[in-house]
Amino acid sequence: MSSGSGGGPPVEWLSLENVIAVGTSVLGLLVPIAMFLYDRRVPRRKRIGYRVQMDSPIGDGAFNPRLGDFDVPNMADASLVLLRIENDGSQSVADNDYTSSEVHGLTAEFTGRTVQAVSVTQPSGIEHLNSHFTNANGFEHVAGTVTIPRVPLNPGDHFKLLVLLSGGPAEGEVKLIGGLRDGRVHRNSAPKPDEKQRTFSPPARLLSGALALAVLALAGIIVLRSGDPIECEQGELTLTGSTAFEPVVRTIAERYESKCQGADIVIEARGSEDGVSQLAELGERSPDAARSVIAFSDGPMGGRWNLTGTEVALSFFTLVVHPGIDLGPRGLSARQVRDIYAGEYRRWGDVVPGREELAGLPIVLVSRGDESGTRQIFQDRVLKGWERAPSTSLDCRPPATPTDSVTRCELGSTRAVLDKVEEQPGAVGYSEVGLAKERGARVNTVPLDGDWPNEARIDLGAGRYPYKDIEYAYTFGRAPAGSLAAGFLAYLDEAVSQKTIRDKGHLPCLREPEQCG
Template identity: 35%
Template structure:
């Protein structure tokens, strides 16, 4: 007989836990329930006030924290009023509605109920029958006088001696504390069932490879150098999860630039024919024209940043200043308020997706200047290009060069750049730092959508399809977040990840 798959067990328990907790809360904890909180209990005024020689103020909150509304008929018929709150050793002087909601306020009647100083129970506050829908509440501010003749110390709200002495039909009135969440019984129930889930996970470890959707074979991943750390970490995790699966699994990561990866995938697909290549390409941005067989899948929202050497003397540039620097109109950092130091542009090869994002999002579609230097220090004279600019093949090489060359300006994936912040500066753009939320809201302009490309539609049971599903689902998304990027599913504005 086949064993019951642990994934199905987890799914069933995932439905059972909230269902059982809800039923327990609904039927056993109470459908109709009023709660009261003492939100303040303190000495007041420092002397006699409104007939109280030793006045104190108490703020009482009445709330419907049950699962059904409470109507006027739900209060006990034996109680001439709705609710009664007793304040031992104190006399109720007056009660107020702190919200001052007007003539319809339920607390307008409270002073009339407590005005007679000779009544039998001067320490009791009587509240009218107030209908309350689920989660509704009202508050009452009570002026009290100490009966023992001495001013009592301040009391914490939870430590107040005030107590409710009323009931409601088919339910109860309870004192609530300053805490959130479900009751202790429900917490205990969830804890026990969660422990069962953990136990099932460990005793069913032999089935974990199947849950990851493993497939045997060799996969080659090409493309973006900025996204390479994410791919490598995801590949390591995938291989560990598939260690017990039948057949050998191998993933090789070769990152040489987004457009280079797109071209490599296209060429491999044309050679492979109908079977298609066991290859994925990741690109910082769209594939461009001329690759009709490549299918895009948005994977993540990648944040990019400008970086400068420490001695440049700038940490913020406006979009207009950035365009003028790359157009060659500003060639010294003093032109933008920095130090008297020549600007050395450190760019990427034309195959770089990060370069395409720079040109599209910061340069209004203009291209970077031509190369005029190999070492990024000495400029080769070119009459058509007055700037000093060199190129590097990867994110890491750009960061190393910017950190080493005086006056250098480059660009890189933001998480990788932040790791080098001890030797270079991340540049704010128009006063806005490189932050994912700011880019998501449209106030930070330098970002790119990370796409995964396949040559046609890979077979569902192939290693290509399996790894692609892995990196775009839960575990892979955690890796993406770990490296400072954001899965497309997390975006408040999902159109940013829409294929172009």
């Protein structure tokens, strides 16, 4: 973690994602401008397009079964062609736009075949075009050609020629010959009737694909590099308070720093009450400095100082004992726990009679100081009062000679409690569940009245299990928009942070507030 001194590192603006982001934005602006200029500057041309929509063999009757009046003269190797002719340009084509010196305007040529008959079809609404298809206007067929009159066509208008051919195989060459003033006649690439119509032209698809790839590249860089997209803030931030929640805070803070250049976060876990009270005192002395501090608290502590609290997680805690003490699946009853911490028992044999290995083992209460939120939750939820046994030891070791009081000590952090319980025979203490689980078999967790906050029941608030409370994040007033404190609080609501909270044994509140009620 950062030390918190000095300013954050300079922001590197010339990064790969910034280059792609700027390039994508520029491309997105230039494309419509270019299309507009093209539409304005490039002359619009007249165009007649054509395409063969059908070219099917009828056969000769020898190998293709036929029924009806097909056996007529000149029908060897017969075939049918459907030729579509259309105005696929942006301007109308008039009869005087055709450049042919003949009376007709266009010529359809069927190489290697002979035209036997021609029929003209057109869509409804342009039946007036029928009057143009007369011999006087040049509509006739000779050998392998069909001459087509100078038919005026508005943009989008079309007609079709159904041509009966013979003397050659189907799928032969078909051409439309002719010219237009300020335009051209061309074979177009529109689909056949049974093909799916393409919505975009090839240039449009190319530009759309380029933009999509640029956006995907930018998103991929952000997601793959960062794990999840967040809005980074810069500055300095101190996270203080709960030692039980410190592993969660540290993991999330390190991830935030790794993603956000210029964010300098310092961890000072010193206990819930110490952290919250010091934030309040700092707010009285220097409100601006206090706005760069977030204090995490096991349970609600900020109300007495009028701090602003955010529910972050439902935290679970457990009693832990030295690995030499096995209290079974029922653990201890709430009454037994209260009596132990009231000093009613001095040896484990008094709590669990009939166990020879525990008969003379002194009880050592490894507690936290009164600044600890974990202790206050223990007192509120389990003991229903204060730890009545007085503190008697600085090193948590029972005296060499028996006394009338139980041995009790106070330590400054949850990890220190776990270390001492692991080390000292007869020791009992309390811890956040996730930290206790990390110790594995080096400490034994203790069910309360047979109840335990296992993972299968965590989404149900651990049933009736009493040793739990809400983890709060306190700020001096509402964190200012754009501040690192506000950014970090928002990051707690990101999916990756919520997963970290859950993986550490807590139940996230920000996305599931009903679980923390």
